[in-house]
Amino acid sequence: KNQVEQSPQSLIILEGKNCTLQCNYTVSPFSNLRWYKQDTGRGPVSLTIMTFSENTKSNGRYTATLDADTKQSSLHITASQLSDSASYICVVISNTGNQFYFGTGTSLTVIP
Amino acid sequence: DARVTQTPRHKVTEMGQEVTMRCQPILGHNTVFWYRQTMMQGLELLAYFRNRAPLDDSGMPKDRFSAEMPDATLATLKIQPSEPRDSAVYFCASGLDLGTGNNQPQHFGDGTRLSIL
Numbered sequence: 001k002n003q004v005e006q007s008p009q010s011l012i013i014l015e016g017k018n019c020t021l022q023c024n025y026t027v028s029p030f031s032n033l034r035w036y037k038q039d040t041g042r043g044p045v046s047l048t049i050m051t052f053s054e055n056t057k058s059n060g061r062y063t064a065t066l067d068a069d070t071k072q073s074s075l076h077i078t079a080s081q082l083s084d085s086a087s088y089i090c091v092v093i094s095n096t097g098n099q100f101y102f103g104t105g106t107s108l109t110v111i112p
Numbered sequence: 113d114a115r116v117t118q119t120p121r122h123k124v125t126e127m128g129q130e131v132t133m134r135c136q137p138i139l140g141h142n143t144v145f146w147y148r149q150t151m152m153q154g155l156e157l158l159a160y161f162r163n164r165a166p167l168d169d170s171g172m173p174k175d176r177f178s179a180e181m182p183d184a185t186l187a188t189l190k191i192q193p194s195e196p197r198d199s200a201v202y203f204c205a206s207g208l209d210l211g212t213g214n215n216q217p218q219h220f221g222d223g224t225r226l227s228i229l
Contacts, residue, residue, distance in 0.1 A: 032215045043116075043203050043220030044155075051215055089155060093215075098168065102155040 002027040004092050006103035013110055017080055021106045023073040023090030031095035035064050035075050038087045038105070047075070047088075080110045114138045118204050118221035126229050130192040133224045136185055137206030144187045145218060146172075146179055147203040155203075161187065162209055194228045201225050 004025045013019050023033070032051045036044035048057045048064040050073070056065050061078045077084055090103040117136040125131060137144050145160040159169035164181040172179065176198075178190045191198055205218040 034217075041222070043205070043222050045220070046217040049215055049217060091155075098160075100157045102157075104154045 002092075002094065002099070002101050004090055004101045004103040006088075006090050006106050008106060009104070010107040011109070013080055013108070015080060015082055015110050015112050019077050019080060019108065021075045021077075021088050021090075021108070023075070023092075023103055025071050025073070025090075025092045025101065027071075027092040027094050027099075027101050029095050030068065030071075031093045031098075033064075033066055033073050034091040034093070035062070035073075036089045036091065037084075038089060040086070044089060077108075082110050082112065084108060085110045114219075116204055116206050116219050116221035118202075118224050120224055121222065122225045122227075124227045124229065125194060127195055128193045129228075130190065131194050131198075131226060131228075133189045133202050133204075133226070135187040135189070135204030135206075135221060137187060137204070138219055139185070141206035141208050141219070143207045143209045143218075144181060145205040145207070146187070146189050147205065147220075148200045149203060149223070150200045158189070158202075194226075196228045199226055199228050 007022045034049050035047040038044040047059050047062050050066045052068050063076045066073045087105040087107050089105045092101045119134045143162050146158040149155045158172040159179040161181050181187045201223040203223045205220040207216050207218040
């Protein structure tokens, strides 16, 4: 069964600290993996898109990694800011019929 | 910055009523997606269009939901009749499919928060 699992479900960190969010998937065949940031009351915003051949991609203080062999991805946030408080959603797209598989998200709270 | 615009932002109505949600995709984008988000289920893809043609609506309850693109600047999602279990936030997203494997970013609107009483 194609699934996407994210961990932890929620996380609280101090401003300025780093953190890593995890995404494990069983989707096959694989097309690409996306990380989104969703602020409360807003639509998701794309952070990174990674295809099979890419194992790391950065967007400012956000760095995503992908291990297609173990089917694991991580999102690392460096020097966290209060504005990083949001839900982070991992989405895996299969290349059979463009099927989308969603994780349930990690809720990140950055405190001063 | 170009944005996806969704209307209305909020909708409260009684069960059995028809609900129509509208989306104006970013000019020049050729794909449009409809999603539903609830606390229990998270994000779900309902339907999507490429060049105004429906490509996949397998995530959508066919008996009451319908999605259309009357023209390139408007996408609609209709529920008739609505039920309390349809209460959710409905997002529209648009993107540019270059035919290279669907790896272009999607741009989301801020959603329609729907409550069916």
